[in-house]
Amino acid sequence: MSHAEAPHLFRQPKAVYAVAFACVISFMGIGLVDPILPALSSELDATPSQVTLLFTSYLVVTAVMMLVTGWVSSRIGAKRTLLVGLAIIVVFSALAGSADSIGGIVAFRAGWGLGNALFIATSLAAIVSSARGGFAGAIILYEAALGLGIAAGPLLGGVLGDISWRGPFYGVALLMSLALVATTLLLPATPKPATPTSLSAPLRALRHRSLLLMSLTALLYNWAFFTMLGYAPFPMELEAMQLGWVFFGWGVLVAIFSVVGAPRLQARFGTAVSLYGALAGFAVVLACIAAFPDDRAVLVTCVIVSGVFIGINNTLTTQAVMVISPVERPVASAAYGFVRFIGGGLAPFAAGQLVEATNLHVPFAIASLACLAAIAVLTTNHAALRRADAGMDEDAHADREAGEVAGEVADEFGGAPGAIDDFETADRR
Numbered sequence: 268m269s270h271a272e273a274p275h276l277f278r279q280p281k282a283v284y285a286v287a288f289a290c291v292i293s294f295m296g297i298g299l300v301d302p303i304l305p306a307l308s309s310e311l312d313a314t315p316s317q318v319t320l321l322f323t324s325y326l327v328v329t330a331v332m333m334l335v336t337g338w339v340s341s342r343i344g345a346k347r348t349l350l351v352g353l354a355i356i357v358v359f360s361a362l363a364g365s366a367d368s369i370g371g372i373v374a375f376r377a378g379w380g381l382g383n384a385l386f387i388a389t390s391l392a393a394i395v396s397s398a399r400g401g402f403a404g405a406i407i408l409y410e411a412a413l414g415l416g417i418a419a420g421p422l423l424g425g426v427l428g429d430i431s432w433r434g435p436f437y438g439v440a441l442l443m444s445l446a447l448v449a450t451t452l453l454l455p456a457t458p459k460p461a462t463p464t465s466l467s468a469p470l471r472a473l474r475h476r477s478l479l480l481m482s483l484t485a486l487l488y489n490w491a492f493f494t495m496l497g498y499a500p501f502p503m504e505l506e507a508m509q510l511g512w513v514f515f516g517w518g519v520l521v522a523i524f525s526v527v528g529a530p531r532l533q534a535r536f537g538t539a540v541s542l543y544g545a546l547a548g549f550a551v552v553l554a555c556i557a558a559f560p561d562d563r564a565v566l567v568t569c570v571i572v573s574g575v576f577i578g579i580n581n582t583l584t585t586q587a588v589m590v591i592s593p594v595e596r597p598v599a600s601a602a603y604g605f606v607r608f609i610g611g612g613l614a615p616f617a618a619g620q621l622v623e624a625t626n627l628h629v630p631f632a633i634a635s636l637a638c639l640a641a642i643a644v645l646t647t648n649h650a651a652l653r654r655a656d657a658g659m660d661e662d663a664h665a666d667r668e669a670g671e672v673a674g675e676v677a678d679e680f681g682g683a684p685g686a687i688d689d690f691e692t693a694d695r696r
Contacts, residue, residue: 279408282397282453287412289353289446290390292439293383294416296356298518299435300376301421302510303428304500310432313369315501316619320369322497324377326612332384333604337464344459345389346450352389353447355382357440364436372436393454414522421518425511432507469601472594480648481588482606487641488546488580489611491553494634495573497615499556502627503566513567520574521581528575529582538587539652541579543642549576550638557631590655591648 300321308318340348359378366372391409427434473479500510532541552573559565585603592599618630645652 280397280453282450282455283394283408285446285449285453286349286390286393286397287408289349289386289443289450290394290409290412291416291419292442292446293356293386293390294413295420295423296379296383296439297417298421298496298514299424299439301496301500301514302425302507303432303435304497305504305510306428306432306507307369307372308501311367311369311372314619314623315498316616316623317369317373319497319615319619320373321376322493322615323612324373325380325383326493326608328377328380329384330605330608330612332381333388333601333608334469335466336384336388337469337598337601338466339385340389341459341462341464344456345393346454346456348385348389349393349454350447350451352382352384352386353443353450355379356386357443357447358382360436360443361440364433364440393450397454414526418515418518418522421514422511425508425515428507428511464598468594468598469605472592472598472602473606475593477648477651478588478592478594478599478602480644481584481591482603484542484641484645484648485584485588485603485607486610487637487644488549488584489607490614491549491634491637491641492577492580493611493614494618494630494637495553495556495570498618498622498630499566499570502560503563505563513570516571517574517577520571521578524575524578525582526578529579532579533583533586533656537653537656538583539645539649539656542583542587542645542652545576545579545583546638546642546645549573549580550635550642552576553631553635553638557628557635560627560631587652587655591651 304315304318304321307313307321308315336348343351356379359375359382363372363375363379366375394409423438424435427438473482503510503513505513529541532544536544552569555565556569588599588603592603594602614634618634621630621633
């Protein structure tokens with residue numbers, strides 16, 4: 268981006284701000300329910316493992332939808348996919364707030380996951396299509412929305428959850444309704460790709476060794492990540508607002524190290540070494556939780572500090588998948604998202620079951636071991652990562668697209684890079 272464009276970075280069309288606002292609310296959903304998990308357990312007479320199904324239904328549906336979002340958006344266009352996703356989120360978040368049983372909330376949370384997958388898969392493409400200042404400017408705006416949403420989600424969940432556990436669900440429904448109206452009115456129609464995406468392409472892509480290994484690494488990491496995110500609130504025994512502040516601190520560190528820390532570490536040490544360090548650091552944090560799960564001070568400190576390692580991992584793993592994959596980036600995105608969120612979806616429920624069958628130490632110890640296992644899997648892909656950092660493909664040939672991926676943000680769902688490509692392909696035609 269030139270110096271002449273820089274002053275216009277935040278002087279954007281209204282359509283850009285409408286989508287960016289929706290992005291903030293969508294990213295809030297990642298940590299929004301954490302502060303109300305204990306309240307749901309006590310007020311709805313549900314066990315912690317039943318409550319963690321809020322994560323499981325949401326993430327498993329998201330994982331499966333990763334296989335079809337490209338198929339849908341390549342046929343109806345980014346704007347329509349975006350609006351359908353927003354409408355689904357509005358309906359199912361409101362229904363979740365109206366439910367009277369944990370089973371109902373879990374079911375409606377699954378519908379929320381469907382909408383969020385469709386929305387996230389196309390939101391960055393919509394920003395790119397309308398933003399001034401080029402691709403770099405659009406990325407910065409998207410990063411700002413991501414950081415604000417991840418940090419603010421737990422805090423909003425705490426504020427509204429302090430009033431009622433229904434508050435966060437109704438809050439999302441209201442805010443997303445505003446975003447839906449604004450996006451409908453302000454966002455111009457976006458072009459469809461000339462070639463529709465095959466429904467089976469993501470699964471076929473997993474036959475490539477480099478993509479499969481990165482996806483398995485992400486699966487193990489996400490098992491650890493969502494064990495902490497989905498179960499750590501229970502042993503803390505804090506009120507909703509207090510939990511909101513804890514996860515706000517966590518979210519701030521996730522945002523900072525996703526946007527600032529990860530690129531700097533990557534530039535200095537390379538992708539592989541930076542990921543080894545971040546995964547090892549997260550393993551240590553989880554081991555501390557496993558050793559002292561009844562010590563509130565240790566729990567709070569470890570959860571907040573984990574934001575450093577989670578931010579680094581989210582960004583560098585997503586970038587590595589995009590560079591290392593021998594298939595089109597939209598397809599790689601979908602395949603990677605499917606595998607990683609299967610692990611993330613099952614982990615919280617498994618944690619609850621393990622605590623009921625054994626004790627509080629076990630799920631966090633397993634999560635720590637999952638991080639170490641992720642390092643072991645990643646080492647088998649070290650040479651490919653080194654070649655990717657050098658701008659070469661898996662056959663050691665110059666990769667002209669490698670530089671285009673450096674600096675991309677992790678969208679938590681693995682869909683944004685593919686959405687950009689869908690838009691740019693259609694635009695060139």
